Each structure stands twice: as C-alpha cells, then as structure tokens.
Amino acid sequence: DIVLTQSPLSLPxxxxxxxxxxxRSSQSLLHNNGYNYLDWYLQKPGHSPQVLIYLGSHxxxxxxxxxxxxxxxxxxxxxxSRVEAxxxxxxxxxxxxxxxxxxGQGTKLEIK
Amino acid sequence: QxxxxxxxxxxxxxxxxxxxxxxxxxxxxSSSSSxxxxxxxxxxxxxxxxxxxxxIGTTYYNPSLKTRVTISVDTSKNQFSLxxxxxxxxxxxxxxxxxxxxxxGVIWYLDTWGQGKLVTVSS
Numbered sequence: 001d002i003v004l005t006q007s008p009l010s011l012p013x014x015x016x017x018x019x020x021x022x023x024r025s026s027q028s029l030l031h032n033n034g035y036n037y038l039d040w041y042l043q044k045p046g047h048s049p050q051v052l053i054y055l056g057s058h059x060x061x062x063x064x065x066x067x068x069x070x071x072x073x074x075x076x077x078x079x080x081s082r083v084e085a086x087x088x089x090x091x092x093x094x095x096x097x098x099x100x101x102x103x104g105q106g107t108k109l110e111i112k
Numbered sequence: 113q114x115x116x117x118x119x120x121x122x123x124x125x126x127x128x129x130x131x132x133x134x135x136x137x138x139x140x141x142s143s144s145s146s147x148x149x150x151x152x153x154x155x156x157x158x159x160x161x162x163x164x165x166x167x168i169g170t171t172y173y174n175p176s177l178k179t180r181v182t183i184s185v186d187t188s189k190n191q192f193s194l195x196x197x198x199x200x201x202x203x204x205x206x207x208x209x210x211x212x213x214x215x216x217g218v219i220w221y222l223d224t225w226g227q228g229k230l231v232t233v234s235s
Contacts, residue, residue: 001175039221041159048208048228049159054221092159096220099172101161 002027002095004104011109013083021107023093025074029056030097037097040069040078043106044089052091053078085111114138116209118229124203125235130196132229134209141190142167147212148192149222150183152205160205164212165192199233206230 003026013019029038036056041049051060053069056076066081080087088111093104120132134148141148149164163173165183173181177196185192196203206228213223 033218035218037220041222048225049222050225051221051223055219060221060223100175103159103161106158
C-alpha cells in the first residue's frame with residue numbers, strides 16, 4: 001500500500017494568517033496520463049468529509065479560492081491563504097493512483 | 113441534488129456480520145461516470161477505505177479487509193451494500209458511503225458523502 005504522511009498533525013492558526021499542510025507519499029502519485037491522483041478533504045467537526053482539491057491542484061466547485069493545492073510526484077501541499085474560523089477541522093490527503101486507495105493520518109487545524 | 117443515506121444495525125455482536133446499505137437519490141447508480149464506495153472512521157481516528165463498486169459489479173477492496181468484505185449493488189433499488197464478516201471490536205467505526213465521480217474518465221474524486229452510520233461491535 002502507498003503510505004501518505006501528513007505534517008504537521010496539529011496546526012494552530014490565527015485568523016487571517018496563512019496555513020500550509022504537507023502530504024508526502026511513499027511512491028509517486030503521477031499517473032502515466034499526466035495527472036497526480038492526490039485529493040484533499042476537510043472534515044469539519046461533526047460532519048462528513050468534503051472535497052477541497054482533486055488531482056493535486058484542482059479546486060472543487062464551491063471551494064473558496066483561499067484554498068490551493070500544489071505539488072507533483074510524491075510531495076504535495078495544501079495552502080490556505082488567510083484562515084477563517086470556518087476552516088477548523090481535520091484535513092486529509094488521499095491517493096488514488098493505485099486501486100487500493102489510502103488516506104493520510106489527518107491534520108487538525110484549530111484557531112488560536 | 114445527489115444524496116446518499118446509510119442504513120443498517122448500529123450494534124453487531126463479535127464474530128457476526130456487519131451489513132449496511134446506502135440508498136442513492138438524485139442520480140442513477142447505473143451512471144457510467146460513478147463509482148460507489150465505503151469508507152470507515154473508528155472513533156477519534158482517521159479515515160480508511162473499505163472498498164468500491166461500479167454498477168456492473170466490478171469491485172475493489174482494501175487488501176487488509178479483502179477476505180471479509182463484500183460490496184454489492186442493486187440497480188433496481190438504486191442501492192449498494194456492504195457486508196463485513198467475522199467482526200471484532202476493531203471494526204467499530206462510523207461507516208460512510210460516498211460517490212466517486214468521474215469526468216472524462218480521468219478526473220476522479222469523492223464529491224458526495226453520506227452522513228455516516230456508527231456501527232458498534234459489542235456483545
């Protein structure tokens with residue numbers, strides 16, 4: 001199985017400040033079709049996860065433009081340009097380049 | 113608007129079989145651009161893929177659960193189901209069903225999740 005390692009696991013952020021979460025993979029997530037099969041999901045407290053970013057850098061419909069994804073191969077980053085109170089929750093990366101999908105451990109973002 | 117709803121027993125005894133159903137509304141489960149999956153989350157822990165199914169019955173399972181898991185689809189009822197045999201306390205989790213949406217056959221992501229069903233394994 002592909003192992004995804006997120007860092008940090010806990011992220012206290014002051015509102016209005018930027019935040020960044022890293023997701024590193026044990027193998028390249030670059031498919032031979034040129035796409036990186038790495039998604040980012042946010043699970044707000046008491047809710048089901050929701051997609052933020054797919055294919056490494058594509059923002060899903062309805063996701064605020066303060067969220068952006070970057071990276072390729074085995075190294076990816078989720079950036080939030082200016083954190084808002086509603087962004088609290090646990091962020092997960094997920095790979096689907098192989099038929100057995102896996103998630104990262106999760107990064108808990110909290111407001112200072 | 114697409115909605116998914118999990119249903120089934122919330123309490124299962126050890127060594128028995130966990131059975132859940134996901135009812136899909138707002139889209140056809142026979143859509144060629146969708147896979148239907150199960151993801152679970154033990155209390156206070158992270159997410160784990162269980163498996164997924166395509167409407168024609170093609171399945172992919174988490175290797176660590178493969179010997180115990182069966183996912184099936186009932187297109188007449190617009191539902192898909194999960195069975196997990198020989199459960200233990202380690203299988204206690206919130207079980208989510210979700211749609212993996214495909215665009216042009218290469219863009220895939222989980223765009224819709226159910227609200228989740230807590231299943232506790234206990235005697």
